[in-house]
Amino acid sequence: MTTMPFPARDYLPVLRELTGGFAALLRTADPAARVPDCGTWTLADLGTHLGNVHRWAASVVTAGEVQPQNFEDGPGDAGWYAESAQLLLDALEKATPEDRCWHFGGTEKTTAFWYRRQVHETVVHLADAHLATGREFTVDPAVAADGVDEVLGALLPRVTRWHPVPQLPGPVSLHATDTGDVWTVHPGEPPALGPAADGATVEAPARDLLLRLWKRTGPAPRSTGDAAAALLEAPLTP
Numbered sequence: 001m002t003t004m005p006f007p008a009r010d011y012l013p014v015l016r017e018l019t020g021g022f023a024a025l026l027r028t029a030d031p032a033a034r035v036p037d038c039g040t041w042t043l044a045d046l047g048t049h050l051g052n053v054h055r056w057a058a059s060v061v062t063a064g065e066v067q068p069q070n071f072e073d074g075p076g077d078a079g080w081y082a083e084s085a086q087l088l089l090d091a092l093e094k095a096t097p098e099d100r101c102w103h104f105g106g107t108e109k110t111t112a113f114w115y116r117r118q119v120h121e122t123v124v125h126l127a128d129a130h131l132a133t134g135r136e137f138t139v140d141p142a143v144a145a146d147g148v149d150e151v152l153g154a155l156l157p158r159v160t161r162w163h164p165v166p167q168l169p170g171p172v173s174l175h176a177t178d179t180g181d182v183w184t185v186h187p188g189e190p191p192a193l194g195p196a197a198d199g200a201t202v203e204a205p206a207r208d209l210l211l212r213l214w215k216r217t218g219p220a221p222r223s224t225g226d227a228a229a230a231l232l233e234a235p236l237t238p
Contacts, residue, residue, distance in 0.1 A: 004145065011116055025135075047078075050125045117154075144206035145181045169230065176204070179206050213236055
């Protein structure tokens with residue numbers, strides 16, 4: 001079983017590795033490659049988006065307050081993206097995770113949120129980039145399980161900021177077959193994690209669960225029950 005979330009500073013080496021991998025891919029891949037799970041975006045567009053998300057998150061961490069967003073400016077090439085990632089890493093290195101800080105999730109308003117959020121922002125977009133270039137994507141199962149936990153425990157409570165409330169006819173238990181982690185989502189306004197219960201089930205390796213919750217391409221999980229289909233079909237993330 002995975003202890004989640006990780007201590008905030010334990011995300012830093014993971015984020016450094018993931019952003020390094022994204023920059024390396026930008027250096028070697030065709031910037032005009034289409035990104036199937038991101039509408040009309042090219043790989044360069046994806047680099048621009050992720051680099052700007054890093055820059056925005058760094059500004060929020062530094063100020064402790066909400067900051068203006070602009071996710072469309074910048075060349076999106078490897079050098080510019082690496083600079084963006086370093087700005088974020090520097091800001092998180094200097095920050096105190098327990099300090100009060102604005103964020104959009106449904107957890108305590110501290111800087112700790114951003115260490116975790118930027119890891120999983122990068123994981124999902126690194127999966128996008130691998131799909132765009134035809135390369136196989138792998139991620140540490142414990143990191144993927146933590147990403148599932150973030151969606152269900154930190155983003156789902158605020159889902160009404162972005163989407164209608166998912167209507168579940170009953171509880172749904174998601175099982176990560178490679179880590180042994182289990183999450184049970186109960187109906188509500190919005191749905192929320194709760195104790196284990198009989199009901200619908202979803203089973204897959206943690207990576208595949210994470211990608212499915214973010215509506216990304218990947219192997220379909222094994223699922224039973226109408227509530228499972230309702231949860232998997234509902235938009236849950238920004």
